[in-house]
Amino acid sequence: MNSVAVSSITAPWTDDAKVLADVGLIAREQLAPAARRIDEGYYPLDIMASLGQAGAYAGHLDQHGSRYGLAISAMSEISRHCGATGFMTWAHDVCGLYMEQSGNPALLARLQDHTAGLTFGGTGLSNPMKALTGIEKMALKAKKVPGGYSVTGTLPWVSHIAPGQYCGAIAAVDRDDGSRSHEIMFLLDLDERVQLRACPEFSGMEGTSTWAVPLVDYFVSEDQMIADPARPYIQRIRGAFVLLQVGIAAGVIQGSIDSIREAEPTLGHVNQYLHNRPDELQAEFDELAGRAMVLAETPFDGSKDFFLDVLDVRCQGAELSLKASQSALLHQGAKGYLMNSAPQRRIREAHFVAIVTPAIKHLRWEMAKLMREEVPA
Amino acid sequence: MSNDVQEWRQYLCRACGLIYDEEKGDPDSGLAPGTRFEDIPDDWECPLCGVTKTDFELFEKPLVIAVEQTANFSTEPGIVVVGAGLAGWAAVDAIRQLDQQVPVTLVSACSGDLYHKPELSVAISRGLDKAALIQETGVAAVKRLGVQLMAETFVVGVTPELHQLRTTRGSLTYTKLVLAQGAKPVLPDQLPPDLCWRVNDLACWSGMQQALAKGPQSIAIVGAGMIGCEIAEDFVRAGHQVTLLDRNTSPLAGLLPLQASKRLADSLSGLGVTYIGNDEISGITALDNDQKQIQFKSGTTLEFDQVLAATGLITDDRIARHAGLDFDRGITVDADTLQTSQADIYALGDCINIEGTPCRFIEPIKHQAKTIAHAVLDLEACVYQHSAPVVRLKTRSLPVVMNGLPLAGVDWTLVYEDADELIMEQRLDKQVIAQLKVGASAHNRAA
Numbered sequence: 001m002n003s004v005a006v007s008s009i010t011a012p013w014t015d016d017a018k019v020l021a022d023v024g025l026i027a028r029e030q031l032a033p034a035a036r037r038i039d040e041g042y043y044p045l046d047i048m049a050s051l052g053q054a055g056a057y058a059g060h061l062d063q064h065g066s067r068y069g070l071a072i073s074a075m076s077e078i079s080r081h082c083g084a085t086g087f088m089t090w091a092h093d094v095c096g097l098y099m100e101q102s103g104n105p106a107l108l109a110r111l112q113d114h115t116a117g118l119t120f121g122g123t124g125l126s127n128p129m130k131a132l133t134g135i136e137k138m139a140l141k142a143k144k145v146p147g148g149y150s151v152t153g154t155l156p157w158v159s160h161i162a163p164g165q166y167c168g169a170i171a172a173v174d175r176d177d178g179s180r181s182h183e184i185m186f187l188l189d190l191d192e193r194v195q196l197r198a199c200p201e202f203s204g205m206e207g208t209s210t211w212a213v214p215l216v217d218y219f220v221s222e223d224q225m226i227a228d229p230a231r232p233y234i235q236r237i238r239g240a241f242v243l244l245q246v247g248i249a250a251g252v253i254q255g256s257i258d259s260i261r262e263a264e265p266t267l268g269h270v271n272q273y274l275h276n277r278p279d280e281l282q283a284e285f286d287e288l289a290g291r292a293m294v295l296a297e298t299p300f301d302g303s304k305d306f307f308l309d310v311l312d313v314r315c316q317g318a319e320l321s322l323k324a325s326q327s328a329l330l331h332q333g334a335k336g337y338l339m340n341s342a343p344q345r346r347i348r349e350a351h352f353v354a355i356v357t358p359a360i361k362h363l364r365w366e367m368a369k370l371m372r373e374e375v376p377a
Numbered sequence: 378m379s380n381d382v383q384e385w386r387q388y389l390c391r392a393c394g395l396i397y398d399e400e401k402g403d404p405d406s407g408l409a410p411g412t413r414f415e416d417i418p419d420d421w422e423c424p425l426c427g428v429t430k431t432d433f434e435l436f437e438k439p440l441v442i443a444v445e446q447t448a449n450f451s452t453e454p455g456i457v458v459v460g461a462g463l464a465g466w467a468a469v470d471a472i473r474q475l476d477q478q479v480p481v482t483l484v485s486a487c488s489g490d491l492y493h494k495p496e497l498s499v500a501i502s503r504g505l506d507k508a509a510l511i512q513e514t515g516v517a518a519v520k521r522l523g524v525q526l527m528a529e530t531f532v533v534g535v536t537p538e539l540h541q542l543r544t545t546r547g548s549l550t551y552t553k554l555v556l557a558q559g560a561k562p563v564l565p566d567q568l569p570p571d572l573c574w575r576v577n578d579l580a581c582w583s584g585m586q587q588a589l590a591k592g593p594q595s596i597a598i599v600g601a602g603m604i605g606c607e608i609a610e611d612f613v614r615a616g617h618q619v620t621l622l623d624r625n626t627s628p629l630a631g632l633l634p635l636q637a638s639k640r641l642a643d644s645l646s647g648l649g650v651t652y653i654g655n656d657e658i659s660g661i662t663a664l665d666n667d668q669k670q671i672q673f674k675s676g677t678t679l680e681f682d683q684v685l686a687a688t689g690l691i692t693d694d695r696i697a698r699h700a701g702l703d704f705d706r707g708i709t710v711d712a713d714t715l716q717t718s719q720a721d722i723y724a725l726g727d728c729i730n731i732e733g734t735p736c737r738f739i740e741p742i743k744h745q746a747k748t749i750a751h752a753v754l755d756l757e758a759c760v761y762q763h764s765a766p767v768v769r770l771k772t773r774s775l776p777v778v779m780n781g782l783p784l785a786g787v788d789w790t791l792v793y794e795d796a797d798e799l800i801m802e803q804r805l806d807k808q809v810i811a812q813l814k815v816g817a818s819a820h821n822r823a824a
Contacts, residue, residue, distance in 0.1 A: 127392075136391075137434075139391055154428040154432050156392035156393045156426045197427045198427070199426065212426055214427075214429075283538075284539055284541070287539060305695060309534070312534045312543055315533075315543070316548065319547070319548060364547075365545075367531065367545045368529070368530075368531055371486070371531040371533070372531075373561065373575075373581065374571055375570065375575070375581050375584055376571055376584065376588070377571065
């Protein structure tokens with residue numbers, strides 16, 4: 001099932017410190033100068049390939065020792081310099097997670113190239129994750145056909161995809177009477193059958209290559225199947241899925257604190273009057289990161305308490321991103337308000353962390369649902 | 378009916394949430410105001426996300442039920458009290474008696490309405506419902522007391538170093554934290570939560586009350602402890618057919634000596650309660666006719682309209698674990714100050730453990746609240762003096778009163794016995810440690 005596959009790989013990224021140093025170097029020297037361009041629309045596959053070679057997308061995989069702490073730290077290093085790329089790193093990481101946890105030999109055969117950043121793929125699970133918990137309806141419908149399924153519907157906003165790439169997707173399978181039978185999860189190959197449609201312009205993070213994906217009778221073969229039925233599979237990986245997102249928030253927070261500290265030598269005498277000073281933010285961040293690292297030791301813990309803890313750190317990460325990014329702009333003043341400044345970009349990145357699925361409101365909704373006592377109907 | 382008089386409808390884009398309003402049309406893409414959805418060409422695209430007509434569905438405005446909140450989230454939370462049961466409200470009340478200004482925020486998983494919880498176990502036979510039991514709504518009480526209420530809000534995490542409390546409605550920074558989270562029913566795996574009622578809070582009790590209001594029903598009460606016995610009498614007096622189930626031979630066997638337990642069994646039986654002891658439940662399943670079937674380890678099965686679990690209480694350890702509080706079946710507090718093992722965090726009521734024992738009685742709560750109010754306001758200490766509370770079983774047919782703390786394994790001595798009354802004592806080193814009175818003799822009652 002999980003970890004038996006592909007033992008032939010000799011993992012090249014065994015040293016956590018080296019991976020983090022290499023990833024950090026690429027982030028500082030390549031990503032940081034490109035951050036504005038990426039924010040405006042440049043899809044940085046070249047830099048993402050280098051990050052893959054450095055091991056940024058490997059840590060969390062069973063094949064590479066299930067080092068979730070490393071994966072989160074690497075994502076954080078990336079996000080610290082460019083939130084958009086941090087987000088795409090998460091998408092790429094969970095896509096790798098889907099492939100590996102599928103146990104499907106056809107997908108496992110593709111995993112090595114994915115992990116090394118030779119091929120790229122994202123995740124179209126925003127809608128299904130909300131649909132499975134009852135927030136909205138499932139966008140894709142699947143019908144059983146010989147040798148697989150036929151899928152129709154439109155996924156509105158999927159990031160880190162392009163023609164020739166791929167993403168995880170979930171479709172609902174309904175019975176003839178219209179009732180829900182189950183859901184399937186598959187790797188959606190964006191080949192000649194799929195015409196990606198441009199999305200309206202976002203206020204930031206435009207380089208995430210985000211598209212609408214319309215499918216009409218798209219045939220899903222056995223080789224693409226991640227899970228059938230999908231629910232037990234999602235139940236198993238959802239903790240890991242959400243926990244990894246903490247890496248995006250962590251980078252935005254740490255980057256914001258960096259910006260605050262940059263301004264101290266020249267503006268410290270007036271900045272002392274501001275709320276959310278760097279030491280205070282750092283203390284809250286360190287405590288949060290510490291908790292995330294403990295959770296990263298057991299990403300597949302299926303207990304309710306564990307998932308609540310994961311949702312809690314994810315939610316706090318989003319809240320702290322908002323607080324820290326706003327504080328960074330206030331600390332830098334006019335300089336932080338310049339169009340090419342990191343603090344103003346991070347304001348939008350932080351808001352992205354707060355609204356991307358699961359958004360703060362979804363997280364709180366889900367936590368309340370989990371904590372409410374179940375009673376007879 | 379012609380199309381002209383049909384109301385304008387709205388259609389929701391399942392992909393992005395855009396609403397197409399027939400009345401307004403979509404002039405930008407050539408749909409004049411008043412264009413009916415069915416008249417839209419098939420190649421029309423959602424102006425926001427580009428999906429086609431087939432991804433739209435009729436939009437009917439959902440009824441949004443939002444909880445009335447009195448919390449103003451930009452106001453300093455101040456002292457934060459978690460739990461709006463008797464203990465939480467007692468703490469708020471005690472704080473307000475000493476200080477009318479200090480900001481206080483009450484965080485409650487329920488609506489925060491005030492009611493007297495012990496009444497729940499006698500309310501069905503009195504024909505009461507939720508509305509009758511509510512003494513004051515939470516919203517009215519916070520206005521009266523000048524505090525903030527975060528209703529229907531769950532605590533998910535606490536970080537004492539930062540004085541931070543994280544909830545499902547956002548994070549709070551507290552000056553002092555008072556935990557009055559209560560205890561929750563323990564449900565063994567054999568008792569599925571979707572099939573078994575519990576009566577530990579008003580909301581859950583109310584669900585059961587509504588189910589019972591439909592008419593006389595057969596009810597299995599699992600667990601013949603204090604709550605199980607009280608409820609059994611309550612239900613049978615209300616005209617229901619009650620079966621009380623327990624592992625032990627007779628009710629309240631864990632607390633009472635055999636003679637007393639037998640008197641209670643006779644009394645319940647006299648009221649019409651069927652007692653089934655010496656058997657354990659192996660599972661419960663819902664039948665097609667909505668009845669619940671209970672399977673026993675002995676192989677027997679029985680069917681009931683309703684099942685109620687009275688299998689004891691447990692304190693949830695989530696908050697304690699997050700906050701790093703010492704915990705042993707309850708949040709461990711200092712017996713004098715009721716402070717937990719962390720500075721600035723106090724606890725009272727059903728959730729605490731005093732000197733190794735959980736304490737789940739009403740009487741001590743107001744004293745605990747007073748002690749805590751003095752502490753959180755940094756006033757001169759008001760030392761809490763714990764004493765074993767008097768336990769009274771609200772079984773009208775046979776009152777049971779226990780003074781002191783009985784110990785398992787210590788013999789009970791008979792003090793007095795007649796047909797209507799039994800008085801017994803437990804002695805340890807010639808000291809009476811517990812006294813039990815079951816029933817009341819005609820003579821005593823007249824006196």
